[in-house]
Amino acid sequence: MRITDIREARVSIASDIANAYISFAKMDVSVLALYTDVRVDGRRVVGYGFNSNGRYAQSGLLRERFLPRLRDADPASLLDESGRNLDPCRVWDTLMANEKPGGHGERSVAVGIVDMAVWDIVAKIEGRPLAQVLAERFGDGEADPWVPVYAAGGYYYPGKQVSALREEMRDYLELGYTCTKMKIGGVPLAEDLERVEAALEVVGDASRLAVDANGRFDLRTALTFADGLAPYGVRWYEEAGDPLDFALQQQLGEHYDPPMATGENLFSHQDARNLLRYGGMRADRDILQMDPVLGYGLVEYLRILDELRIHGWSPRQCIPHGGHQFALNIAAGLKLGGNESYPRVFAPFGGFADSTPVEEGLVALPEVPGIGFEDKRELMKVFKEHLSS
Structure with missing residues (x-):
């Protein structure tokens, strides 16, 4: 299997609320879709991801650094031993290639968005809720x-x-x-x-x-x-x-x-x-x-x-x-x-x-x-x- 397309967009979640530190008046998130060539029950498997609230959209880091690494990777290097599903750890290693230790800042959010979409794919290909996959x-x-x-x-x-x-x-x-x-x-x-x-x-x-x-x-x-x-x-x-x-x-x-x-x-x-x-x-x-x-x-x-x-x-x-x-x-x-x-x-x-x-x-x-x-x-x-x- 392989990832065939990657789509990312910025979506507003702005509101007039505030906590003790920040206003959410300009808050947004990144949404991500990883398309694959796998079909389950006739439907193409797509993994979705987004970042949790409180951190802004990660479009720059995703488009300029992390998604190019994913696109340029040998498809086989992203797969598990069966060759039929993604290996989240191998994908993670690809995303973090050439990244220095420390400096966890916003790059951790960008990588987390991709990780969410990858696990969505993994569980869909296995045909089970992610919670059960993780338990096993x-x-x-x-x-x-x-x-x-x-x-x-x-x-x-x-x-x-x-x-x-x-x-x-x-x-x-x-x-x-x-x-x-x-x-x-x-x-x-x-x-x-x-x-x-x-x-x-x-x-x-x-x-x-x-x-x-x-x-x-x-x-x-x-x-x-x-x-x-x-x-x-x-x-x-x-x-x-x-x-x-x-x-x-x-x-x-x-x-x-x-x-x-x-x-x-x-x-x-x-x-x-x-x-x-x-x-x-x-x-x-x-x-x-x-x-x-x-x-x-x-x-x-x-x-x-x-x-x-x-x-x-x-x-x-x-x-x-x-x-x-x-x-x-x-x-x-x-x-x-x-x-x-x-x-x-x-x-x-x-x-x-x-x-x-x-x-x-x-x-x-x-x-x-x-x-x-x-x-x-x-x-x-x-x-x-x-x-x-």
């Missing part, structure tokens, strides 16, 4: 039938009042979610605590509400907010400081006993290893949120999981950032602790298959070969509009 290759042979998911929201909107936050949280519960997450750090502590209290009035128990500062705080502010949050006992306090400030994270953990979460902006197994070595993360309670797409793809995420095991962590402490079907398949197949979800923002890239609604905070995967994009109508419309061959 890297797990115990059986994927989790249900994955816990939480609704990520609570952004800052222009003119948005506390009453609107309550309504947003109520909407998530009506959609079937039992746990939610909201942003903090964009307003003074007292105002944010009012927002936390308003959200808790709706969701009930504090274990059902996480808060996310998006890396906004210096140490002093992180500790101040920790003191303010401590009496509430929220599900977790996420990314208080810069993701690479491991000293801040360590000192915060010494000061704040309840669960913390971080990792979505760490893009390699080396970064993850340093977090575990120097960040003071606690394997009995804290959550790791490394995003498989933003961090060089699933090939690299498997290396991250190896590092976690070496340091005594269970994969169940991983709840990936991203909120899409690729991360959901990974969570089910590798038996992670859950998955993020974006039920009302970043459409149509966030959320899951049309046929599998969230029920009591859990979601199943459809019995669709590949990642399952074909069971998400609005997303397939975007792919066909921008990537049709």
Whole structure:
């Protein structure tokens, strides 16, 4: 088999929302299609990919660096031993040829987009959902039938009042979610605590509400907010400081006993290893949120999981950032602790298959070969509009 065509496009997901650090007013993503000469049940196998929200489209890196390497490669060098399917590790090595160590920045996102499309192809050729393929290759042979998911929201909107936050949280519960997450750090502590209290009035128990500062705080502010949050006992306090400030994270953990979460902006197994070595993360309670797409793809995420095991962590402490079907398949197949979800923002890239609604905070995967994009109508419309061959 061989890749016969590659299509990439930039798609806007702009909105008026903001977190403590950035506005999404000009946010976009890259979408990618890898066409093959393989047909299954009379249909050509096409793999689709895109990057998780929060990082801009990667068109320049893809078109100028990574996709030319893929096009120029000997087709046989990209295949597994059978010669009938792609080998994601060999594709990854091709993409990363002549790349120096370190400098993980935006190139990790570009490679992750291609990696997603490759795994979509692999599972489609095998005729099974990706979660089951991963369970058989890297797990115990059986994927989790249900994955816990939480609704990520609570952004800052222009003119948005506390009453609107309550309504947003109520909407998530009506959609079937039992746990939610909201942003903090964009307003003074007292105002944010009012927002936390308003959200808790709706969701009930504090274990059902996480808060996310998006890396906004210096140490002093992180500790101040920790003191303010401590009496509430929220599900977790996420990314208080810069993701690479491991000293801040360590000192915060010494000061704040309840669960913390971080990792979505760490893009390699080396970064993850340093977090575990120097960040003071606690394997009995804290959550790791490394995003498989933003961090060089699933090939690299498997290396991250190896590092976690070496340091005594269970994969169940991983709840990936991203909120899409690729991360959901990974969570089910590798038996992670859950998955993020974006039920009302970043459409149509966030959320899951049309046929599998969230029920009591859990979601199943459809019995669709590949990642399952074909069971998400609005997303397939975007792919066909921008990537049709």
